[in-house]
Amino acid sequence: MAVLTRDEILKLVKGGALSIEPFSEDVVRENGLDLRLGLSTRSMPLRAR
Numbered sequence: 001m002a003v004l005t006r007d008e009i010l011k012l013v014k015g016g017a018l019s020i021e022p023f024s025e026d027v028v029r030e031n032g033l034d035l036r037l038g039l040s041t042r043s044m045p046l047r048a049r
Contacts, residue, residue, distance in 0.1 A: 003031050 012018035027034045
């Protein structure tokens with residue numbers, strides 16, 4: 001497992017390889033994201049590689 005840096009996360013989001021909705025750069029930290037939980041959640045199945 002790898003840890004993504006702030007710059008890597010921003011590059012992936014801007015390039016469309018990583019989707020975070022709603023997205024705001026202020027939640028991206030030096031090695032991860034600050035998550036804000038709402039009243040509902042959504043689960044997506046993992047794709048086999």
